[in-house]
Amino acid sequence: MEILTVITKEVFETYVPAAKMPERNSSVYNRLQQQFKDSYSxxxxxxxxxxxxxxxxxxxWLRTLAVPLVCVDAFVRTCRSLDLVLTATGFGIVSTESTAPASKSRVDALVEQLSLQELDLIDEIIQGLMKVEGWGLTEQAQMRVATLFYRPQQLKHMTTLKLTTDNWQLALGRATTASALLRNEISDEYMDELLVKLRTATMGNADIIVAQKCITFMAxxxxxxxxxxxxxNEVLLRQVVHQLESYRDSYPTYTGSTLYARRHAERYQNKREDPTFFFM
Structure with missing residues (x-):
């Protein structure tokens, strides 16, 4: 928890400008002390x-991302219970009975803005953690990179949906369904391998080609x-399979899968001397 020692009032207000208060007023910062610890944990x-x-x-680099993440997360999780008031310099805490809290719509807009900022920070941290030895095999890695479609920027740049926190949650659910469809085409074995390679930043060029085609389908x-x-979209699915089938030597996990064996099982051939003919 060493990074908590660097979260001063000035540092906190740098990453959450909406909470900026006059130098001697530390009301918001002081109220968040326990939440800083909880957000870090x-x-x-x-x-x-x-x-x-x-x-x-x-x-x-990871440290410089973790500090703002803790600051933003702490504020987002606490701000609705702080009775915030919009001032000339930002959002402060209501200090008199004659001052009404900021409107719900303003607070909602602030929370949405900071929540999107939090998604970006998490994404950047994940990119760094993928290069840390051992992280890619952790439970946290499996949870954060559950499918090939795991980055908010993928939603923003590859789909028709606007990047909002609600749409992000919606997209994650649909991505799970899309990933299941892809498993039926590239095999469970190869999809599992792709995800491990993604989490550990060890994809080769052949893997990257298939992964990108899968992401296009998911988007x-x-x-x-x-x-x-x-x-x-059957056309996009066929493009994924075509890549695998056209360059089989580059995808040994796929060609060694049970799906591949079923897909290429030799069909029974009728013989002239057979007493019964089978139509398949």
Whole structure:
């Protein structure tokens, strides 16, 4: 928890400008002291992982991302209970009975803005953690990178949905369904391998090609779900399979899978002397 020592009032207000108060007024910052600790602990439990916590002391880049994440998360989780009032310099805490809290719509807009900022920070941290030895095999890695479609920027740049916190949660659910459809085409074995390689930053060029085609399919599935009721784009699915089948030597896990064996099982051939003919 060493990074908590660097979260001063000035540092906190740098990353959450909306909470900026006059120099002698530390009301918001003081109210968040326990939440800073809770947000840090949650970051370790759900993102960094206890076994990789030490990297925050040795990796300066990850440390510089973890500090604003703790600040933003602490404020987002607490601000609705602070009776915030909008002032000339930002959001302060109501200090008199004659001052009304800021409107719900303003607070909602602030929370949405900071929540999107939090998603970006988490995404950047994940990119760094993928290069940390051991992180990619942790429970936290499996939770944060559950499918190939795991980055908010994928939603923003590859789908027709606007990036909002609600749409992000919606997209994650649809991505799970799309991933299940892809498993039926590339095999469970190869999808599992792709995800491990993604989490550990060890994808080769052949893997990257398939992964990108899978992500394109997933983005289309997420975008078109409301229009076609979740019917998958068969053209995009065929493009994924075509890549695997055209360059089989580059995908040994796929060619060694049970799906591949079923897909290429030799069909029975009728012989002239057979007493019965089978039509398949």
């Amino acid at each position: 949650m970051m370790i439990r759900t993102l960094v992982s206890p076994q990789c916590e030490g990297v925050l002391d040795t990796n300066e 289309d599935f997420i975008s078109m779900y409301d229009l076609n009721g979740g019917i998958p």
